[in-house]
Amino acid sequence: MTYTVDVVEGLAELLTAEALGVYRPTGLIKPDETPIVLGPMPEEPARVYVLTPYPVEDTGTTDAITAVQIRYRAGPDLREVWDMADAAFRLLHERRSYRLRDVYVALSWRESAGAMGQDTHGRQELTSAFYFRTTRPGPFLNE
Numbered sequence: 001m002t003y004t005v006d007v008v009e010g011l012a013e014l015l016t017a018e019a020l021g022v023y024r025p026t027g028l029i030k031p032d033e034t035p036i037v038l039g040p041m042p043e044e045p046a047r048v049y050v051l052t053p054y055p056v057e058d059t060g061t062t063d064a065i066t067a068v069q070i071r072y073r074a075g076p077d078l079r080e081v082w083d084m085a086d087a088a089f090r091l092l093h094e095r096r097s098y099r100l101r102d103v104y105v106a107l108s109w110r111e112s113a114g115a116m117g118q119d120t121h122g123r124q125e126l127t128s129a130f131y132f133r134t135t136r137p138g139p140f141l142n143e
Contacts, residue, residue: 002033003136007066010054010100012036020087021049034084046123047074049084056131061116064136067111073125076118081126085113092130100132 001009014025021034029035029045036049050071057065069086074080092108099105109131116125 001101002134003134004066005042006101006103007134008038008051008068011068012038012051014091014100015049015088018091020084020091024104025125030080041071041125046121047080047084048072049088058136059141061142062137064134066132066136067129068132069127069129071116071127073119073123073129074125076122078115078124079122081115081124085094085126085128088128088130103132104135105132106135 004076005122009025015021015036016023021036022029023036025038031045033044034047034049035045038051041050042048050069050073052069052071054067054069055064056067072081072083072084072088074084089110093110095105096109097104097106111129111131113126113128116127118124
């Protein structure tokens with residue numbers, strides 16, 4: 001796959017491996033599971049992780065920083081989304097020398113986080129931005 005797909009799906013797979021949620025892009029999610037979704041926030045279920053990647057810094061070398069916004073949504077109790085965000089923080093903040101699929105990650109960290117309030121159904125939402133310092137080769141970059 002491409003760099004961005006490897007980063008975001010690799011992250012979804014890591015979150016799944018650590019039992020934070022379930023990433024199953026071609027299969028159905030069971031009612032008792034917390035899905036990990038790529039792209040826009042779905043209407044259902046109430047409890048969900050949503051991953052959205054975006055570039056932060058691309059240099060003239062193979063070094064890059066790519067961010068992934070993680071949106072958390074749960075029920076009306078704000079403590080539920082705080083717990084989800086804390087679990088992602090424990091997994092990713094200051095993590096060093098690992099791979100998201102074929103992408104080498106030298107370091108990841110949480111850059112920011114903030115409460116988004118309630119959605120129209122009274123469910124709490126929170127967001128975190130995690131940065132990933134990676135190696136991203138390209139035909140015109142200096143290694």
